Each structure stands twice: as structure tokens, then as C-alpha cells.
Amino acid sequence: MAKKKPARAKSKAASHKVVKLASRKPAPKLKAKAAVKPKTTGNRVPKPSSKPFGKDGKALDGIRILDFTHVQSGPTCTQLLAWLGADVIKIERPGVGDITRGQLQDVPNVDSLYFTMLNHNKRSITLDSKSKQGMKVLERLVKNCDALVENFAPGALDRMGLTWERIHAWNPRMVVASVKGFGPGPYEECKVYENVAQCAGGSASTTGFRDGPPLVTGAQIGDSGTGLHLALGIVCALFQRNRTGRGQRVLTAMQDGVLNLCRVKLRDQQRLAHGPLNEYSQYGENIPFGEAVPRAGNDSGGGQPGWILKCKGWETDPDAYIYFITQAPVWEKICELIGKPEWKTDPEYAKPPARLPRLKHIFNTIEQWTTTKTKFEVMELCNAVDIPVGPILSMKELAEEPSLRATGTIVEVDHPTRGKYLSVGNPIKLSDSITEVTRSPLLGEHTNEILSKVLKFTPAEIAEIKASGATGEAPKAKMAAE
Numbered sequence: 450m451a452k453k454k455p456a457r458a459k460s461k462a463a464s465h466k467v468v469k470l471a472s473r474k475p476a477p478k479l480k481a482k483a484a485v486k487p488k489t490t491g492n493r494v495p496k497p498s499s500k501p502f503g504k505d506g507k508a509l510d511g512i513r514i515l516d517f518t519h520v521q522s523g524p525t526c527t528q529l530l531a532w533l534g535a536d537v538i539k540i541e542r543p544g545v546g547d548i549t550r551g552q553l554q555d556v557p558n559v560d561s562l563y564f565t566m567l568n569h570n571k572r573s574i575t576l577d578s579k580s581k582q583g584m585k586v587l588e589r590l591v592k593n594c595d596a597l598v599e600n601f602a603p604g605a606l607d608r609m610g611l612t613w614e615r616i617h618a619w620n621p622r623m624v625v626a627s628v629k630g631f632g633p634g635p636y637e638e639c640k641v642y643e644n645v646a647q648c649a650g651g652s653a654s655t656t657g658f659r660d661g662p663p664l665v666t667g668a669q670i671g672d673s674g675t676g677l678h679l680a681l682g683i684v685c686a687l688f689q690r691n692r693t694g695r696g697q698r699v700l701t702a703m704q705d706g707v708l709n710l711c712r713v714k715l716r717d718q719q720r721l722a723h724g725p726l727n728e729y730s731q732y733g734e735n736i737p738f739g740e741a742v743p744r745a746g747n748d749s750g751g752g753q754p755g756w757i758l759k760c761k762g763w764e765t766d767p768d769a770y771i772y773f774i775t776q777a778p779v780w781e782k783i784c785e786l787i788g789k790p791e792w793k794t795d796p797e798y799a800k801p802p803a804r805l806p807r808l809k810h811i812f813n814t815i816e817q818w819t820t821t822k823t824k825f826e827v828m829e830l831c832n833a834v835d836i837p838v839g840p841i842l843s844m845k846e847l848a849e850e851p852s853l854r855a856t857g858t859i860v861e862v863d864h865p866t867r868g869k870y871l872s873v874g875n876p877i878k879l880s881d882s883i884t885e886v887t888r889s890p891l892l893g894e895h896t897n898e899i900l901s902k903v904l905k906f907t908p909a910e911i912a913e914i915k916a917s918g919a920t921g922e923a924p925k926a927k928m929a930a931e
């Protein structure tokens with residue numbers, strides 16, 4: 450039997466509570482001349498808590514989220530909000546649930562890692578939003594939540610009958626947050642997945658090697674990246690609501706999110722109009738630039754040339770590499786370390802502009818040194834003299850890294866049907882809001898609990914809702930409320 454989730458302290462009234470204003474005692478009358486208006490940030494805050502840091506609740510305590518998200522982008526956002534303390538109620542289609550529950554399954558009939566790693570700290574209710582009884586429950590949810598988060602295909606929420614106007618009329622304080630593939634424009638009706646966004650947002654055209662095709666990256670910048678953007682938008686909308694008393698719509702388009710992360714490439718696009726991009730290795734190789742920013746292989750995105758170099762063991766270990774940056778302020782230390790002290794004064798190597806045309810030769814020379822050491826030895830020797838380098842860490846190495854376990858960035862979670870598994874914890878560390886990662890919910894696990902305890906439906910009403918089939922058949926043994 451699943452553990453009962455600790456009761457969320459906040460009722461609707463509490464969740465909508467406006468921060469207590471500072472003392473309203475009338476200010477002592479000053480002589481007319483001395484009445485100076487105090488400077489203020491515009492946000493009134495209570496007196497500092499006297500409780501120890503980390504012992505006064507969570508950042509988003511009292512905020513309740515109606516989570517209508519699925520797949521990756523939306524769930525990334527609501528998972529973050531849950532880690533920060535929000536009560537996240539995930540609505541899933543009866544019998545089916547989030548499609549990722551069954552995708553890439555490693556253990557038969559068990560929620561996939563795809564699902565479990567994106568839905569920690571949430572509660573699940575199954576609900577057919579297209580049925581009459583389902584809509585009755587949704588209305589009650591809207592009235593009892595602070596934000597609705599969704600990433601359906603364009604128009605799907607409206608087709609359900611949940612237009613902004615209707616939601617706003619039900620609960621003017623509700624924030625309605627959406628991920629879509631594209632913003633308003635020619636493509637706004639398109640369905641979009643991760644790699645579509647990477648391609649449409651400028652990442653693929655600028656990733657890969659010049660003489661190869663565009664490449665997508667392993668980092669899920671389209672989905673998880675956009676989920677992150679959305680989470681910030683929601684928190685800001687909630688913050689503004691403290692002042693205005695009303696909700697608003699928040700939209701993040703995946704194309705926009707990817708483009709935001711590719712900002713340096715739009716920078717380079719404009720620099721191209723003024724001449725070649727001389728920090729790109731293409732410049733040193735005398736290859737002319739075209740009209741658009743080219744793919745730059747492993748060149749650094751900043752002004753300091755960098756490249757990935759082989760380390761000891763590269764012949765058999767695909768990750769025996771290190772990212773090496775020939776940062777100008779530490780150039781002399783690099784020369785010493787790699788056994789080329791003469792480069793410190795040689796006019797062909799001493800200054801950054803002189804080095805640009807011969808970067809390939811320079812990196813080949815540094816590589817002769819790095820191949821004599823493991824990536825960890827290079828890391829140690831370089832960092833000892835402040836030379837920044839980046840060992841290429843495999844997922845295996847990251848999973849086993851003790852320091853990431855110690856900080857909660859990698860966590861082990863127990864799950865009733867899957868057993869123990871590893872997950873990435875909250876990468877955002879707040880000193881006064883400590884994250885505890887709890888497992889993802891089973892499909893419909895909290896249906897009873899939410900209908901009765903959160904939405905306060907009477908037993909007769911619950912019986913009516915259930916008899917209509919609006920909640921499907923939630924598996925009895927898994928009901929947290931029982």
C-alpha cells in the first residue's frame with residue numbers, strides 16, 4: 450500500500466492568502482517639512498522568520514497546481530514546482546494516463562523511467578475531461594488551484610471547453626500556463642516534439658561539424674528547456690498576482706525557448722556582417738564563411754578557443770576526452786604544463802590574435818600531452834594552476850559520482866512496483882526550501898483523496914461521479930486514501 454501523502458497544510462483560503470502586511474499603526478505625525486516618503490521596493494514582506502533555515506516550509510507552500518501536462522516539456526515544469534513545494538495534481542485520462550507511462554518500458558507493466566523521472570512529488574487523479582461529470586470535477590479543481598499548466602496540442606484545451614475566458618470567470622486568480630511548439634504565426638497549429646523544436650529554434654543548424662549534417666543534441670533543450678522557462682513564467686505570474694490579485698496567461702513556445710538558449714549564435718549571425726568569425730576554427734583553416742552561422746564542431750561559443758582532446762585510453766574508452774580551453778589569461782601556464790615554454794614569448798604564439806590561424810596545430814600539440822594522462826589527471830593538473838578544463842563524463846560516471854549523490858542532484862527513489870531507481874533531483878538549491886524527492890504517483894492513485902479531501906465532494910457526489918465513469922476504474926489496491 451502506498452504511503453499516505455502528508456496532508457497539504459493549505460486550504461483554498463490559505464493558498465490564496467496575501468502576504469501579511471507590515472504593521473498598519475499610523476505613523477507618528479512629523480512636522481510638515483520632514484515628511485519624507487520612505488523608499489520601498491513595492492513588495493511588502495513579513496518580518497524575517499525566526500525558524501532555522503530549511504525549517505520554515507517550502508518556497509511554494511500553499512500553491513496548488515492543476516497539472517494537465519504530458520510527455521516531457523510540461524511535466525518538467527510541474528515537477529520543478531512540486532519540488533519547490535507546490536501541491537501538484539496531475540489529471541490523467543482514465544485507463545491510459547500520461548502516454549510516457551508505457552513508453553520505453555524497461556520492466557513490463559511497470560511505469561517507465563521516462564514517466565517516473567518526470568513526475569516526482571505529484572498526485573494523480575484520473576478524469577475524463579470530456580464528460581459532464583469530469584467537467585464538474587475540473588470546475589471545482591480550477592476554483593481550488595492557483596495555476597493550470599498544460600502542453601496539449603494547439604486548441605485542445607479550448608476544445609475541451611476550458612477556454613481562458615471560462616477559466617478566468619471561474620477563478621480570476623488562476624494563472625493559465627501553456628507550452629506550445631510555436632508562438633503565434635504561420636506554424637502555431639503544428640504539433641511539436643523535442644527534435645522538431647531543436648531544428649526550428651536554431652540549435653540543429655549550429656550544432657555538428659561543418660562538413661556534416663545538422664545535429665540534434667542529447668540535452669533536451671526543446672522539452673526540458675522550455676519547461677524551465679515556463680516554470681519561471683508561472684512563478685512570476687504568481688508573484689505579480691500578489692499585487693494585482695488576478696491571474697494571467699503564460700505562454701512559452703518551444704521554438705522561442707530553444708532560440709533563447711541559442712542566443713550566442715544569433716549574436717554571431719550579426720557579427721558575420723562585419724567580417725569572418727575569427728574564433729571559429731574555420732577561420733584558421735582559411736575556409737570562407739557563408740551567409741549563415743556555420744556549425745562549429747567543438748569550438749567554444751565564447752571568445753576563448755577550445756576543443757575536445759583525446760586522453761589516455763581513448764582507443765578503447767569512448768569518453769576518454771577532455772574539453773580544453775586556451776584561455777588567454779592562463780596561456781603561459783598552459784605552455785609550461787604542456788612542455789612548450791618557448792611559446793610564451795614566440796610572436797607566433799604569445800598573443801591570442803597570433804594564435805588564431807594556428808589553433809589546429811596548437812590543439813594537436815596540447816593533445817600530445819593530454820593523451821599521456823587520464824582525463825581526471827588532466828583535470829587535476831590543470832585546475833591546480835587555474836586552467837579550466839571539462840572532462841567528458843559518461844552517464845555511468847555521473848550516476849556513480851558521490852558528490853552528486855551528496856547534494857541530491859542524483860537521488861535514489863523507491864517505487865512500489867519498480868523498486869529502487871536513480872533520478873536527477875532538483876538542480877535548483879534553495880537554502881530555505883529543501884527539496885525532498887518522492888516517487889511519481891501510480892495512475893489515479895489519489896483520485897479518492899482529491900475528490901474528497903481537496904475538492905470536498907460528498908460521498909453521494911463521489912458515487913455519482915464514479916458511476917458516470919468520469920474517473921474510470923482506479924485500481925483499488927493502489928488508492929492512497931484507503
Ligand code: CAO
Pocket residue numbers: 519520521522523540541542543576577578579600601602603604605606608609628629630639640641642643672
Ligand atoms: N480526458 C479526455 N481527453 C483528454 C484528456 C483527458 N484527461 N487528456 C487529453 N485528452 C485529449 C485532448 O483533449 C486531445 O483531444 P482532441 O484532439 O480531441 O482535442 C487528445 O487527448 C490528444 O491531446 P494532444 O493532441 O495534446 O496529444 P497528441 O498525443 O496528439 O500530441 C503533442 C502530443 C506533444 C505533439 C502535443 O500535445 C503538442 O504539440 N503539445 C504542445 C507542444 C509540446 O509540449 N511538445 C512537447 C511534448 S514532449 O516531447
